[in-house]
Amino acid sequence: MTQEQWGQIQQRLLKTVGQNNYTTWIEPLSAGKISEGIATLHVPTNFFGNYVSQNFSDLILHEIKSEGVKVERLNFTLSPQAANAASRPAPRPAAQPVASKSNVLQTAPLEARFSFDNFVVGKPNELAHAAARRVAEGGPVTFNPLFLYGGVGLGKTHLMHAIAQELKIRKPEMNVLYLSAEQFMYRFVQALRDRKMMDFKEIFRSVDVLMVDDVQFIAGKDSTQEEFFHTFNALVDQHKQIIISADRAPGEIKDLEDRVKSRLQCGLVVDLHPTDYELRLGILQTKVEAQMVSYPELEMDDGVLEFLAHRITSNVRVLEGALTRLFAFASLVGRSITMELTQDCLADVLRDSERKISVEEIQRKVSDHYNIRLSDMIGPKRLRSYARPRQVAMYLCKQMTSRSLPEIGRRFGGRDHTTVMHGVRRIEELKQSDDQIAEDLQLLRRALES
Numbered sequence: 255m256t257q258e259q260w261g262q263i264q265q266r267l268l269k270t271v272g273q274n275n276y277t278t279w280i281e282p283l284s285a286g287k288i289s290e291g292i293a294t295l296h297v298p299t300n301f302f303g304n305y306v307s308q309n310f311s312d313l314i315l316h317e318i319k320s321e322g323v324k325v326e327r328l329n330f331t332l333s334p335q336a337a338n339a340a341s342r343p344a345p346r347p348a349a350q351p352v353a354s355k356s357n358v359l360q361t362a363p364l365e366a367r368f369s370f371d372n373f374v375v376g377k378p379n380e381l382a383h384a385a386a387r388r389v390a391e392g393g394p395v396t397f398n399p400l401f402l403y404g405g406v407g408l409g410k411t412h413l414m415h416a417i418a419q420e421l422k423i424r425k426p427e428m429n430v431l432y433l434s435a436e437q438f439m440y441r442f443v444q445a446l447r448d449r450k451m452m453d454f455k456e457i458f459r460s461v462d463v464l465m466v467d468d469v470q471f472i473a474g475k476d477s478t479q480e481e482f483f484h485t486f487n488a489l490v491d492q493h494k495q496i497i498i499s500a501d502r503a504p505g506e507i508k509d510l511e512d513r514v515k516s517r518l519q520c521g522l523v524v525d526l527h528p529t530d531y532e533l534r535l536g537i538l539q540t541k542v543e544a545q546m547v548s549y550p551e552l553e554m555d556d557g558v559l560e561f562l563a564h565r566i567t568s569n570v571r572v573l574e575g576a577l578t579r580l581f582a583f584a585s586l587v588g589r590s591i592t593m594e595l596t597q598d599c600l601a602d603v604l605r606d607s608e609r610k611i612s613v614e615e616i617q618r619k620v621s622d623h624y625n626i627r628l629s630d631m632i633g634p635k636r637l638r639s640y641a642r643p644r645q646v647a648m649y650l651c652k653q654m655t656s657r658s659l660p661e662i663g664r665r666f667g668g669r670d671h672t673t674v675m676h677g678v679r680r681i682e683e684l685k686q687s688d689d690q691i692a693e694d695l696q697l698l699r700r701a702l703e704s
């Protein structure tokens with residue numbers, strides 16, 4: 255795309271994301287080439303690229319398409335200048351603010367809107383929220399670590415930022431270090447390269463609260479895991495609070511050493527479940543209030559929010575993006591937000607969200623329903639109390655996803671497709687003869703579709 259087109263797109267993004275976000279995240283992007291439907295955007299750092307990709311890519315893609323440019327995906331790569339700089343030895347950092355008191359240490363800026371006040375609580379996240387609140391009081395450490403896990407865009411990072419911000423207010427004397435596991439690794443590698451391991455250890459061991467986001471990132475990275483393990487132990491020994499997030503439970507993170515897994519499991523492990531209809535509606539209502547501040551002139555028809563909460567079930571980030579786009583679009587065309595405008599403006603999001611239920615979601619719902627652990631459902635045990643729910647889950651996967659039998663088998667602990675076929679047939683038979691199974695299936699279907 256031409257620089258002129260990119261300039262236009264940036265101007266539209268400014269209106270949508272607001273001045274602050276624009277200056278921080280959009281202005282520093284520069285447009286690269288487009289090839290085979292993939293548009294390259296240059297970013298100053300990898301972290302920056304990840305952040306923009308997670309938070310703004312839908313919006314940017316939408317605006318590029320609106321400019322008439324044929325693009326299907328975005329690719330964020332380091333700008334040539336940044337790539338050159340990265341290959342040179344890093345300059346000595348200026349005096350680090352790291353160990354100073356009254357300071358929340360951070361490698362990534364805390365997002366002010368990720369506060370407890372802005373976090374909508376519902377059944378799927380109430381336990382995670384309560385645990386996060388407790389830790390944010392900064393009282394004596396009761397569970398260590400607090401391990402928050404859940405699928406993409408369900409609020410893990412939001413809760414972690416909220417804890418850090420709350421601690422900053424309640425306990426300004428505490429040293430709170432929040433960073434992603436990726437940043438932990440970069441700091442570690444840099445310390446090794448600069449022969450500054452003592453400093454590294456001292457920094458990490460002098461914090462009062464350590465928060466590491468997306469810990470699954472260190473899976474398979476042996477020396478980073480080793481260092482993480484020692485840091486973890488040193489802090490636990492000193493009764494310092496550790497908070498970790500990941501996209502899955504500790505036991506399910508592949509290529510993570512057993513001793514690290516067992517450490518991660520020894521505190522409180524809480525799950526952010528996929529959203530349900532009520533939570534989605536609650537989130538939308540809260541976010542609409544915020545949008546109304548920016549677009550006071552806009553009106554919205556009854557039923558639009560319910561429609562979105564019903565149709566966009568993937569994750570909160572997508573829901574938020576949809577709403578932001580809807581308001582920006584309505585404001586640009588100067589129309590109120592009707593059902594028709596919603597369907598027009600969000601046609602692609604609605605299409606993508608159509609009946610996309612994942613195998614993982616089904617496994618989770620079924621194991622909750624039968625009150626068994628997810629690992630027992632996927633694992634090798636043949637006890638009837640695990641085998642039947644497993645067959646129910648296989649049946650629902652066959653019915654509600656487009657996965658093939660071998661694929662489903664793979665997701666159920668590497669089972670053969672004939673096992674899946676047998677399970678599916680068995681449930682088809684039982685559905686006719688066993689009222690309990692028929693009712694279970696109905697309930698589960700409804701829960702998965704909500």
Ligand SMILES: Nc1ncnc2c1ncn2[C@@H]1O[C@H](COP(=O)(O)OP(=O)(O)OP(=O)(O)O)[C@@H](O)[C@H]1O
Pocket residue numbers: 308368372373374375379404405406407408409410411412413501537570571574
């Ligand atoms: N319960 C909630 N109330 C309000 N906003 C929420 C809630 N859950 C998630 N969000 C919003 O959804 C977006 C995605 O959340 P967040 O970045 O915390 O997800 P995540 O679980 O860390 O995902 P990822 O694994 O992709 O990093 C954020 O803008 C966040 O504010």
